Amino acid sequence: MTKAEMGRFNISPDEDSSSYSSNSNEFPYPYPTKQAALKSHYADVDPENQNFLLESNAGKKKYETEYHPGTTSFGMSVFNLSNAIVGSGILGLSYAMANTGIALFVILLAFVSIFSLYSVHLLLKTANEGGSLLYEQLGQKAFGMAGKLAASGSITMQNIGAMSSYLFIVKYELPLVIQALMSIEENKGEWYLNGDYLVLLVSLLLILPLSLLRNLGYLGYTSGFSLLCMVFFLIVVICKKFQISCPFETEMVNETVNNTFMHLAESQTSALEVNVTEEDTCKPHYFIFNSQTVYAVPILTFSFVCHPAILPIYEELKGRSRRRMMNVSKISFFAMFLMYLLAALFGYLTFYGNVEPELLHTYSAVMGADILLLIVRLAVLMAVTLTVPVVIFPIRSSIIQLLCAAKDFSWWRHTLITVSILSFTNVLVIFVPTIRDIFGFIGASAAAMLIFILPSAFYIKLVKKEPMKSVQKIGAVFFLLSGIFVMTGSMTLIILDWIHNASLDGH
Known part of the structure; x- marks a missing residue:
């Protein structure tokens, strides 16, 4: 041009x-x-x-x-969108498969990926018709301040969920790394092997100073590093399937399972059919229904959320057009579909019914100190630790825009908001029993809003050239209703499961 x-x-x-x-x-x-x-x-x-x-x-x-054409190539846009999709959710997919079965998991994975891609289609059409490349602004154009708050709140919740999952990885994996590096055979309760203390220490000494920077700048490379870590993680998961023989010492697995998962395995043995008999320990199942199956869809939706990044990537795409951006999305989603499927499948076929909510933590129960796993843990820990400040940045910016957009920059306000966000996330990580609950709650609420409800609602409201009786609008209405059903149904079942587990614990 x-x-x-x-x-x-x-x-x-x-x-x-x-x-x-x-x-x-x-x-x-x-x-x-x-x-x-x-x-x-x-x-x-x-x-x-x-x-x-x-x-x-x-x-x-x-x-x-002025209108500026994009400068990012097609291939780099695919890479950027893949970075936006992949995340800590990949660590929970094997757990989802262990509680749905292989066939049901593949069906759910296919549906969630297709629905996510369809919501990208709706979002791009809405952005073109509404004349905005900002998610929050589309909400404001569609429904005023309520729409802006809904979009901003969903993005903030999703980012807090991502931060919590990253810090959960620190809580789970850092004690094991320290234990391996110091050649400690058994954790006897030392403070430096306590995940809660380590999360607070890492947050205070590493994450907080980086988060206080006004411009993160160079930390943007961590998204690419995170993707490489997840690819490395996938390769290790596939390789370990052929190194770990089954049956293995299930007692070792049970010793490292968190208290909630242990109590569930003991109190609901009849529901967890994969653990009923020794013969079933190494037998794959294709359809499983139990109390933990309700977490499958929220975990999958959490894993596919990338919609706040769609419009910025679209804006920077060279030769920008909706058709070209949809091709970028199709390639990225298909690549992540294969990556998620392989990670879930090989993780499940390695541990079957003994998979924990965070897959990487399960390996230590069977293999102990393994140099390859230690390298994976270190890489993942570095990636998530450096990614948390990047995730804090949009949350802080959104809060400032909502509360005090017209005011000049203040270090006191900047520091207070940063500390508040990080403190709240640490409280979640310390007091929420498992990473499964973070995946489940955020996936059922914020992720469902960003994938199903908001894109379809914005499309119905802002795309005026298509009548309500058109196929496109009817499809968007059904998509909106399905999103409401998924969100309310998943949230209801998850809360009922929490109440049931709490009553079993006597709390």
Whole structure:
């Protein structure tokens, strides 16, 4: 595209100019006519994209802002979106398969990935029609402040859930790493092998100083490092399947299982059929229904949430069009589908019914000190520790925008909000029994909102050119209703399971 073609385009009055540059001296060239613009690089873009890039009604008063084409290649956009999808949720997928069976898990995984991809389709169409590349702003355009709060609150909850899962990994894995490095055969209750103390220590000494920086900048590379760690983790999971023979010493597994999981295994033996007899210990099951099956869908939805990153990646995509971004999404989702399936399958076929909510922690019960697993743990610990400050940044920015957007920067406010976010997350990690509960609750609430409810609701409200009786709108309505059903059903079953377990514990 030439500089003349990169002149200003008209954007709707409620467009937030922060998504674009507003330096009027950067391109001092005459405005292109609409006919000239349509003959430009975007001549073959579908009408929805043209409505976003160009304004067809020149008679209205518009805010004028520069339109910048994206600079990120197709391949790098696929890499960035894959980074946004993959995360700590991969560690809980084998547990989900152990409580659904192989066939049911594959069906659920396929449905969640397809639904997530469909919600990306709705989100992109809504962004083009609504003229905004900010998730929160689409909410405000659709439903006013309530929509903005819903989008901002869901993104904040999802990020807090991600932070909690990262710190849970620190709580689970760091004691094992220290124990292996110090050649300690048995944990006798030393404070430096207590996960709660270690989480507080890591948060205070490493995460808090990095989180207090105004511009994280160089920490952005951790997303790529995290993806490499997860690929390394997948390779190790596949290799260990052929090194760990079954049956193994299940008593060793039970010793390392957290108290909630132990109590569940003891009190609901009839439900956990994979643990009933010794013959079933090494036998795969294809359909399983028990009290823990309700966590499967929330874990899967938690693992596929990437929607807050869709619009920023779309904005930076070179040769931007909705069709091109959908191709990026299809490749990324298919790659993550295969990665998740392999990780869940080989993890399950290694430990069967003895899989813990966090897969990596299960290996220490059977293999003890293993150099390859130690390397994986160190890599994952480094990745999640350096990722937590990156996750805190958008949460803090969202809170500041909601509470005090018009005020100047203050170190006191900046520090107070950062400490509050980190303290709240530490409380969750210390007092919530297992990472399974984080996956389940956030997956059933915030993830369901971001994948099912908000994209379909924004689409129904903002895409005016399609009548309510059209196939597209009817599909969006059914998608919205299915999201409400998934969220309410999953939350109800999870809360009932919590109440049931609490009554068994006598609390």
